[in-house]
Amino acid sequence: MPEKSTFSVIPLLAMLLPWISLVVILAMPKKSRRLRLWLCFLGSLAAFGVVLVMLPGILDGNTYTIKLAGLVEGLEMRFTVDTLGYYFALILAFLWMLATLYSISYIDHKENRFFAFMALCESFLLGCAFAANMFTYFIFYEMMTFGSYPLIIHEETTLARRAGYKYLVYAVSAGTVLFFSVVAHYFWGGGNLGFQEYGVLSLEMASRAALMTIFFTYLAGFGVKAAIMPLHGWVPDAHPAAPSPASALLSGVILKAGAFGIIRVVFNVFGVDLMRELGVFIVLAVLACITIVVASIFALTQDNLKRRLAYSSIGQVSYIILGVAMLTHDGALGGVMHLTHHALMKGCLFLCAGIILVKTGKKNISEMKGIGYKLPITMICFSACALAMMGTPPSVGFITKWLLGNGSLEAGLPVYIVILLTSALLNAAYFLPIIYIAFFRWDGDEEEKGHRPKLVFGKEADHKLVVPVVILAVLVVIVGIWVTVPGFPYSLVSRVVNVIFP
Amino acid sequence: MRLFHNYHYVAAMLLFCIGLYTVIVRRNIIKKLIGLNIMETAVFFFYISLGYMDNGIAPIRVGGAQPGQMVNPIPQALILTGIVVAVSVTALALSLVILLYRQYGTLDVDHLMRQEEDEGEGEKGKGAEG
Amino acid sequence: MGAYRHFPIFMITIPLVGAVLLPFLGYLRQKWVPWAAAIPLVSSTILGSLLMGRMPAGGYLSYHMGNWDPPFGIEIRVDYVGLFLMLIVCGIALLALFFSRLYIFKEVSGGRLTAYYVLFLLLSGAMLGFVATGDIFNLFVFMEILALSSYALVAIAGNRNAVRAAFKYLLMGAPSSIIVLLAIGFLYSATGTLNMADLSARVAESGYTEVLMVAFILFVIGFGVKAALFPLHMWLPDAHSIAPSPISAILSGLLVEVSAFAVLRITFSVFTAGATNLVGGTLDAVSVFAAAAVLYGGIMAILQKDLKMMIAYSTISHVGYIFLGITAFTAEGVAGAMYHMLDHGLAKACLFLCAGSFIYVKGYRRIEDLKGAWRQMPWTCFAFALASISVIGIPPTAGFISKWYLVYGNFSRDRWPYALILLLGSILAAVYCLRVIYYMFFQPGKEGAWETVSKDAPSSMLAPIWILSAGTLFFGLFSSLLIPSLLRAAKFLL
Amino acid sequence: MKRVVSLLFLAALAVLLLYVVANMPPMGDPQSPTRTHVVPKYLEDAQEETHAPNVITGIILNYRGYDTMGEVTVIFCALAGVLAVLGREKRGRIYAYADRSRVKSSTIVKTMVRFTVPFIILFSVYTILHGEISPGGGFQGGAIIGASMIIFTTVFGLYESSQRIPQKLRLPLEGSAVLTFFTVGVLGMVGGGNFLTYAWPHIAVSLQPAVVVWLTILVEIGIGLGGAMVFISILFSMIREGEEVAVVP
Numbered sequence A: 001m002p003e004k005s006t007f008s009v010i011p012l013l014a015m016l017l018p019w020i021s022l023v024v025i026l027a028m029p030k031k032s033r034r035l036r037l038w039l040c041f042l043g044s045l046a047a048f049g050v051v052l053v054m055l056p057g058i059l060d061g062n063t064y065t066i067k068l069a070g071l072v073e074g075l076e077m078r079f080t081v082d083t084l085g086y087y088f089a090l091i092l093a094f095l096w097m098l099a100t101l102y103s104i105s106y107i108d109h110k111e112n113r114f115f116a117f118m119a120l121c122e123s124f125l126l127g128c129a130f131a132a133n134m135f136t137y138f139i140f141y142e143m144m145t146f147g148s149y150p151l152i153i154h155e156e157t158t159l160a161r162r163a164g165y166k167y168l169v170y171a172v173s174a175g176t177v178l179f180f181s182v183v184a185h186y187f188w189g190g191g192n193l194g195f196q197e198y199g200v201l202s203l204e205m206a207s208r209a210a211l212m213t214i215f216f217t218y219l220a221g222f223g224v225k226a227a228i229m230p231l232h233g234w235v236p237d238a239h240p241a242a243p244s245p246a247s248a249l250l251s252g253v254i255l256k257a258g259a260f261g262i263i264r265v266v267f268n269v270f271g272v273d274l275m276r277e278l279g280v281f282i283v284l285a286v287l288a289c290i291t292i293v294v295a296s297i298f299a300l301t302q303d304n305l306k307r308r309l310a311y312s313s314i315g316q317v318s319y320i321i322l323g324v325a326m327l328t329h330d331g332a333l334g335g336v337m338h339l340t341h342h343a344l345m346k347g348c349l350f351l352c353a354g355i356i357l358v359k360t361g362k363k364n365i366s367e368m369k370g371i372g373y374k375l376p377i378t379m380i381c382f383s384a385c386a387l388a389m390m391g392t393p394p395s396v397g398f399i400t401k402w403l404l405g406n407g408s409l410e411a412g413l414p415v416y417i418v419i420l421l422t423s424a425l426l427n428a429a430y431f432l433p434i435i436y437i438a439f440f441r442w443d444g445d446e447e448e449k450g451h452r453p454k455l456v457f458g459k460e461a462d463h464k465l466v467v468p469v470v471i472l473a474v475l476v477v478i479v480g481i482w483v484t485v486p487g488f489p490y491s492l493v494s495r496v497v498n499v500i501f502p
Numbered sequence B: 001m002r003l004f005h006n007y008h009y010v011a012a013m014l015l016f017c018i019g020l021y022t023v024i025v026r027r028n029i030i031k032k033l034i035g036l037n038i039m040e041t042a043v044f045f046f047y048i049s050l051g052y053m054d055n056g057i058a059p060i061r062v063g064g065a066q067p068g069q070m071v072n073p074i075p076q077a078l079i080l081t082g083i084v085v086a087v088s089v090t091a092l093a094l095s096l097v098i099l100l101y102r103q104y105g106t107l108d109v110d111h112l113m114r115q116e117e118d119e120g121e122g123e124k125g126k127g128a129e130g
Numbered sequence C: 001m002g003a004y005r006h007f008p009i010f011m012i013t014i015p016l017v018g019a020v021l022l023p024f025l026g027y028l029r030q031k032w033v034p035w036a037a038a039i040p041l042v043s044s045t046i047l048g049s050l051l052m053g054r055m056p057a058g059g060y061l062s063y064h065m066g067n068w069d070p071p072f073g074i075e076i077r078v079d080y081v082g083l084f085l086m087l088i089v090c091g092i093a094l095l096a097l098f099f100s101r102l103y104i105f106k107e108v109s110g111g112r113l114t115a116y117y118v119l120f121l122l123l124s125g126a127m128l129g130f131v132a133t134g135d136i137f138n139l140f141v142f143m144e145i146l147a148l149s150s151y152a153l154v155a156i157a158g159n160r161n162a163v164r165a166a167f168k169y170l171l172m173g174a175p176s177s178i179i180v181l182l183a184i185g186f187l188y189s190a191t192g193t194l195n196m197a198d199l200s201a202r203v204a205e206s207g208y209t210e211v212l213m214v215a216f217i218l219f220v221i222g223f224g225v226k227a228a229l230f231p232l233h234m235w236l237p238d239a240h241s242i243a244p245s246p247i248s249a250i251l252s253g254l255l256v257e258v259s260a261f262a263v264l265r266i267t268f269s270v271f272t273a274g275a276t277n278l279v280g281g282t283l284d285a286v287s288v289f290a291a292a293a294v295l296y297g298g299i300m301a302i303l304q305k306d307l308k309m310m311i312a313y314s315t316i317s318h319v320g321y322i323f324l325g326i327t328a329f330t331a332e333g334v335a336g337a338m339y340h341m342l343d344h345g346l347a348k349a350c351l352f353l354c355a356g357s358f359i360y361v362k363g364y365r366r367i368e369d370l371k372g373a374w375r376q377m378p379w380t381c382f383a384f385a386l387a388s389i390s391v392i393g394i395p396p397t398a399g400f401i402s403k404w405y406l407v408y409g410n411f412s413r414d415r416w417p418y419a420l421i422l423l424l425g426s427i428l429a430a431v432y433c434l435r436v437i438y439y440m441f442f443q444p445g446k447e448g449a450w451e452t453v454s455k456d457a458p459s460s461m462l463a464p465i466w467i468l469s470a471g472t473l474f475f476g477l478f479s480s481l482l483i484p485s486l487l488r489a490a491k492f493l494l
Numbered sequence D: 001m002k003r004v005v006s007l008l009f010l011a012a013l014a015v016l017l018l019y020v021v022a023n024m025p026p027m028g029d030p031q032s033p034t035r036t037h038v039v040p041k042y043l044e045d046a047q048e049e050t051h052a053p054n055v056i057t058g059i060i061l062n063y064r065g066y067d068t069m070g071e072v073t074v075i076f077c078a079l080a081g082v083l084a085v086l087g088r089e090k091r092g093r094i095y096a097y098a099d100r101s102r103v104k105s106s107t108i109v110k111t112m113v114r115f116t117v118p119f120i121i122l123f124s125v126y127t128i129l130h131g132e133i134s135p136g137g138g139f140q141g142g143a144i145i146g147a148s149m150i151i152f153t154t155v156f157g158l159y160e161s162s163q164r165i166p167q168k169l170r171l172p173l174e175g176s177a178v179l180t181f182f183t184v185g186v187l188g189m190v191g192g193g194n195f196l197t198y199a200w201p202h203i204a205v206s207l208q209p210a211v212v213v214w215l216t217i218l219v220e221i222g223i224g225l226g227g228a229m230v231f232i233s234i235l236f237s238m239i240r241e242g243e244e245v246a247v248v249p
Helices: A010-016 A019-027 A033-053 A055-059 A083-106 A111-130 A134-147 A158-188 A208-226 A235-241 A244-278 A280-300 A305-325 A329-360 A376-390 A396-411 A415-440 A463-481 A489-500 B007-025 B029-050 B073-104 B109-125 C002-028 C030-054 C080-106 C110-132 C136-155 C160-191 C196-205 C209-227 C235-242 C245-271 C276-303 C307-328 C331-362 C378-392 C398-411 C416-442 C459-477 C483-493 D002-022 D039-050 D055-063 D065-086 D091-098 D107-129 D138-164 D167-174 D176-190 D208-238
Strands: A004-007 A062-072 A075-081 C060-064 C075-079
Touching: A010 A033, A010 A062, A010 A075, A010 A111, A019 A033, A019 A111, A033 A055, A033 A083, A033 A111, A055 A062, A055 A083, A055 A489, A075 A083, A075 A111, A075 A134, A083 A111, A083 A244, A083 A329, A083 A463, A083 A489, A111 A134, A111 A244, A134 A158, A134 A244, A158 A208, A158 A235, A158 C398, A158 C416, A208 A244, A208 A280, A208 A305, A235 A244, A235 A305, A244 A280, A244 A305, A244 A329, A244 A489, A280 A305, A280 A415, A305 A329, A305 A396, A305 A415, A329 A376, A329 A396, A329 A463, A329 A489, A376 A396, A376 A415, A376 A463, A396 A415, A396 A463, B007 B029, B007 C160, B007 D002, B029 B073, B029 B109, B029 C160, B073 B109, B073 C136, B073 C160, B073 D039, B073 D055, B073 D065, B073 D138, B073 D208, C002 C030, C002 C060, C002 C075, C002 C080, C002 C110, C002 D065, C002 D167, C002 D176, C030 C080, C030 C110, C060 C080, C075 C080, C075 C110, C075 C196, C080 C110, C080 C245, C080 C331, C080 C459, C080 C483, C110 C136, C110 C245, C110 D065, C136 C160, C136 C235, C136 C245, C136 D065, C160 C196, C160 C209, C160 C235, C196 C245, C209 C245, C209 C276, C209 C307, C209 D002, C235 C245, C235 C307, C245 C276, C245 C307, C245 C331, C276 C307, C276 C416, C307 C331, C307 C398, C307 C416, C331 C378, C331 C398, C331 C459, C331 C483, C378 C398, C378 C416, C378 C459, C398 C416, C398 C459, D039 D055, D055 D065, D055 D208, D065 D176, D065 D208, D107 D138, D107 D208, D138 D208, D167 D176, D167 D208, D176 D208
Parallel strands: A004 A062
Antiparallel strands: A062 A075, C060 C075
């Protein structure tokens, strides 16, 4: 493993900090709503701060490790913060902090339950990010699965219940499949579940068929969260049903937990060489391509804004999978970086959708005529992110597309570029109409006398709602311009990728 | 042929099966209990036969009895325990039968089970109040 | 060891003698009976905990009754695993006893109170003796105490359903005891001894393989009825759902485990020590039945409308888990089965006590009536949720750990179909458990269903529930306390 | 249908069991494992070690005393179960039905029973006390006492018999078997051995035989009394005189 590996309680501390929110909620009296929720926010802020503390060390090539519990040899709960895990933890804690801030104003009923489970989920996800081996990852992943259920059904409408039910069915089945694959991995991998830079498994350990079984069960298990196409069924239902901050987190982070799992499996469990030998990366790439195209086409047909965004997320997460499946330096760089990029963009878009819903009560795109004049800041941010999604420079979306394109040339398969371009076109086809409707249409615009509404700045919504949106939109641009700033995705991901693809 | 030589055991096994048949097939619960006792008796018979010895004498060391000639005392000791256990089970079973008869007015198993179906879920739901 | 060697016998006899003395107190001061009944169990627990600290790792404690050396006298043989199980028995029985103090007035009329506590103590003492004994006929005697007291406890409510369920139980249980007795006879006829350690040596060199093989089959059938292994489970749903809730907790959380433990001991310490070929075929058949039990119990549990009935069917499913672990014949599988005895005991006892708590507060037995229960009874509902999570096997509860070892144990002997069935069983468990949790937490209550309830169950009932559910969490988080020694013990058995 | 299936099942079981029997050691074979392993020591040494010429009594009370302790617990448990299910006989009920006992017996029967019951009880006392020398013992004696009370109750009715052996007398004695065993067991520990050691190692060797004999007799008496009281209590609680009782024609 990397140069220096030091014992440190910081990862554990970061994981436990969100629990402050939980304690606060349980302990504080019923009346102190503001105080309670702000303390919750402070909890997530502190978690982000603690994660940030590790940044210099990580950039120096340090690794922090702490053992939580050990059952027997090889089966232990351990946190090891390597660069890849840290990268995921950083974006996760950041987005979570913004979403918590946003929720303070957004959530208006049963906020105790919502914030408690937000905190729990953050803690479990940090556990996922820091996990040193598949056993730990699986445990936190399962807990996160069940912890996010109350977030999805928070509204308690029939729609939400049905979405929650669907989510549980998918999640429980996936968890079981995953359990099987972890056991199989443990058994055939000689009791080593750890993540290592060049992979753990090899053809000497087990037969080809056994390795294929392990890979495909992992793929099926994580694929449900990562919404790879035949397994995506819960995503389009869950996103519109959940409250907007929860949708932002669902698509910004929780889907990524699945994708992150696949990244771990491909790079740290199987390793690039074994992937090439087994040839399974082709399957991965084909599934990702299908998902990218089909999800975008589905997105075109949706009128519900959040549903359209959800389909878009399905497609975008598959960019990550595609980038990883290319098994080239630039492809991996682009794919893994897209994890953050997409979290920023889609987080912002969902939060915008939330503001629209709160301020105007409109869910469908066709009803949103002239909304850009009522909610200018929101819609500008929305437009910026939507353009970024299409890959317009200067933005993070462009970086991703550029790197993925490079990667596909490196892999000698230009067909991926065709897929990427098609996807960009389709993205344009489903995002541009929203912008058009928001800014260039208004009620009564087809009649002669119709007046263009007045732009009203500054009064559109509570600051707690607007600030996170603006921060995210600004970051979408900034990260797209100053790519190599330390702490931004490139600085971290390139460290990982340069090791794997020297 | 050892089967014929072990005719005590054969009888015990057949008795055991007869008892089990009675327990399974008979509808009257008293008869079921009788079947249970037949099974028990069969097993006791089997045990006692285990200690059998040609020209054996009772394992009591009086009057210069030779240990070599005594029958095996262990099965007899075990079966004393077994008999008491069987009596206890029968006593408890009979008291249950008495209560069943007081409450259902029948000793017929089919009848009891049919009543269960008739009463359906509701009765089961409020079982506690009875 | 010094005086410590006497501890196991006192752990067993003190509850029994306490049971005998209790009627005097019942005659004089009935109010004190519930408190007095706790004294023997508390002392057994203390003795067990003290002994646990002195237990040699990997070794066992052999106590020769009446100073007679083992093949001649009766031996009590307590190893690490046995003592561990005895402590579970003491602990869960004690908690159920405390739960009974208020609850029991709901189901048992005043005149039978003393008898209830007497039988309760007899049941606990018998389970302790059953686990500890090293003599196979003594095993039978304690099995009978255990069986008789449990028949009576199922019937103790005295209403029509209770008596019928008890009689059904008796009609299956009594023949099974006789079958065990017959099996002991066969074993004795082929070996001439009744001591388990002596048996394991003599079984290996005995020439009467057919007799031994059938004896093993009869043992499995006999104890299988007590443990409710799939085709012999018919008595369980009625008996467990109709008995008073603390008794359901004991029956489901302990009795079934203890019977499975008997099968484990017979299999490993008597038969397979030298003669694996004798039992292989039977064990294969048992694993098929166990797999069927996992699926059947799960599916039937999903179909139930009555909460206790659902938990009872779930027990059938989990007995299948335990037997799959035993028949896997690997150290991991056996260790998983043992750990599953622990966590299933805790979780099931907790679930039944929660069900009792709902009955106590509101008289609700049906799952549908629990809609919106969370608002009024948050503590009970949270404990229920935690225990259900353990039943499903979601980390970080103890259920996950045992599921891991069970699946792995089955995996590593190339019995992957059974591993898959175990996983399927946990999906089924997720379905039936999550449904109840969903009703409790995320459904609005029916109009007026909970309005008369202003508070949760009394704290003397909540405390046992919470200790049990916290136990499932504790043994999930700190499984490293036990797993290595269980693995070592399992390796020793194999 | 059910009958056919169960017959088939039982036939299969019978074949299985007969198969076992055909492979078992021959009956009465002096070389069979039952004959050669543990038994010889019992038969040779029992008298010296347990001071009971009746080897069976020696085994029951001494070698396998713990089993017997479990066994007396079983009958106590059965009593507790019966009482839990049916309840103890109630004083009020007995008085209410005292005058109209349904059991009408002729004077001859009454006189005969009155005359024989004391002798039966005397015989049971003999059985209990001579258990270690001749066939017999605590259980047998207890059962005989129980049987004598069954005859008495059948003839004279519950009122009369419960006057003879009232609840106050039975209640303390029902558990006497278990308590005696426990006491003897603990005494064995105090005497330096393990639980249920009769021959206390801490006392002089010459005294040991007397201690063993007296302890054996004590246990026999305990078992006999306890067993008898349990049987009688079970009998009384099962009887319910009055309208519900179906008179046997």
